[in-house]
Amino acid sequence: MPGDSQANTDILLAGAAAALTVDLLVYPLDTLKTRLQSKDYARLYLNASTNTINKPTLFRGLYQGVGSVVIATLPSSGAFFTAYESLNHTFAPLPLPTPLRHALSSALAELVSCAILTPAEVLKQNAQMLDGTKGRSTTLATLSHFRSRPFALWHGYTALAARNLPFTALQFPLFERLRQMIWDSRERTGHSRAQAPLYERGAVTAVSAGLAGSVAAVITTPVDVVKTRVMLAAAEEQGHGKVVDAMGAAVGKRKRLSGWQVGREIWAESGVKGLWRGGLLRGVWTMLGSGLYLGAYESGRVYLGRRRGETKEDVL
Structure with a gap:
């Protein structure tokens, strides 16, 4: 990995631009997944009489909350790629298997x-x-729940890490392997990776990342369902111990549960089906998201490097 500050800037810019692009494109699918996995799914989004999906309610406001993601995705994605590239370079001299x-x-x-x-x-x-x-920003309306206890915004850190760690640990080795296999096949037919046009670099990365991401997403769906429940519960408690549901109706006090307890609760409610709810949608969403995300990242990083006239390009 290049050690100069300009290369690090390229990584930050490419990662941030890719994340922003993908978030805006696939955000509606993420909203649908959250609603499918919520504890109140049946009450809020199914018709009580026929037990069928209430489409107007389920598909309303699919971009609600996107503002907070746009703000946080830029620094978080830049931090991820900077750390990943740096660590990959640091661990390279060690006698570790490449997937590890x-x-x-x-x-x-x-x-x-x-x-x-x-x-x-x-x-x-x-x-x-x-x-x-009533016309008010949904992000601001949600933020008001945390006015008296802002640190509750980090209540889902463990659940998020518990989902993302196995996801990335599965996705990236598989992604790197698939991409290397594609380039090995391309180079046998005379297509050099270093000289490949920008669209080809992006396309190969997108296909590899999409396939790897969808596999990792489906496997980690149960942890994702638990993460969704934990994060939705973080906003239930308001001042003076009052607890409300997602619609603002009082439901009484609810004890904060650990991720393991939430998982057991889901199992008791719906069994295996409940833990895998939204898995297919998550797989499709992640295939599109990961493919676009890493494809755009690779294209942006290579473009910035070539614009500076670099002849040697480090790869992810």
């Missing part, structure tokens, strides 16, 4: 990213569940 090096680098980078992203995730997922804010 990629998994370790991505896991440590994810811990840094999660610390920045957690408050935005809590705000986002609770805003995605709101209804009837």
